[in-house]
Amino acid sequence: MKALVQRRYGSAVFGDLDVPVPGPGEVLLEVRSAGVDMGTWHLLTGRPYLVRVLGFGFRGPKSPVPGRDVAGVVKETGPGVTGFSPGDEVFGTCEGSFAEYAVAPVSRLARKPANVSFAEAAAVPISGGTALQGLRGVRAGHRVLVIGAGGGVGSYGVQIAKALGAHVTGVCSTSKVELVRSLGADEVVDYTVADFTGTYDLILDCGGNRKLSRTRRALTERGTLVLVGAENGGSLTGGFERALGAGLLNLFVKHTLVPLMSTERSDVFEELRVLVEAGKVKPPVDREFPLSEGLDAIDHVYSRRSRGKVVVTI
Ligand SMILES: NC(=O)c1ccc[n+]([C@@H]2O[C@H](COP(=O)([O-])OP(=O)(O)OC[C@H]3O[C@@H](n4cnc5c(N)ncnc54)[C@H](OP(=O)(O)O)[C@@H]3O)[C@@H](O)[C@H]2O)c1
Structure with missing residues (x-):
């Protein structure tokens, strides 16, 4: 072959x-x-x-x-x-x-x-499954921020959070603003022009490697930060220490800090199949x-x- x-x-x-x-x-x-x-x-x-x-x-x-x-x-x-x-x-x-x-x-x-x-x-499968697992617990009316919304995981994050009834803000660079809007984001922040403001029940962080303290300031009192990943973390660990730090800090703060390790399973893909066939995720x-x-x-x-x-x- x-x-x-x-x-x-x-x-x-x-x-x-x-x-x-x-x-x-x-x-x-x-x-x-x-x-x-x-x-x-x-x-x-x-x-x-x-x-x-x-x-x-x-x-x-x-x-x-x-x-x-x-x-x-x-x-x-x-x-x-x-x-x-x-x-x-x-x-x-x-x-x-x-x-x-x-x-x-x-x-x-x-x-x-x-x-x-x-x-x-x-x-x-991988991008959609990661977004789905990162958004567990999101309910109708929640305010969700997706950082890296124009990328693989983020583009599913926007759509799945909308399907769950959330108000969604997507953060991306200029060339991806139109895509993120077309995916259904209620608001789009072009981070090359201004950084995001406001507070969110859940932040799905898929890009940029912002400092934990900076991102946590944008959470509601009991908000959740899901660390998916980023590409500017060095060649040894790729920035994994940020996720590790979040896991430790989680023990001591009111926020929920989740270093996500997504899994690849048929039940997750089956959930995605249903969302795609219902037209909720494209x-x-x-x-x-x-x-x-x-x-x-x-x-x-x-x-x-x-x-x-x-x-x-x-
Ligand atoms: N934890 C897990 O289980 C898991 C699973 C899958 C993937 N990952 C990791 O998660 C990350 C995202 O994966 P992906 O497949 O979605 O990658 P991707 O397609 O490259 O998307 C990442 C997005 O982040 C954007 N970005 C970069 N810097 C940014 C900044 N400062 N602010 C906002 N957005 C920024 C990028 O484009 P623009 O800068 O042009 O907007 C890009 O669209 C990767 O590091 C990947 O390895 C982790």
């Missing part, structure tokens, strides 16, 4: 690999589209170095193919698989979706939303790249040029 092949951190080439074989609890997928997110860049480069000790491979990547978000068609089922059959259209996550075929555990798959393309479905696909240009797709996300999501189409 054709695939983007990654033998060591920092480089990959378009080449050939054997089609993988599904083990117990897994299916072989004919990949139609693969989503790209900042995680794809981290696992391609092995940076920050923290990812190497988190189980993705110390000296080199464990998976010879990059990409986790996937949408495709079940080709073959492994031993013990129930609930999925050849021909089923699915989406979710796997190891190595930048390829014509990939093996995925059924515990990380759900039926593809019927009303969207494979490209749109592949743009949902995958904001900015650009599609062919598989042979997979590295350009990752670079497009890394360089922050993408508005919403980028996908690789096989």
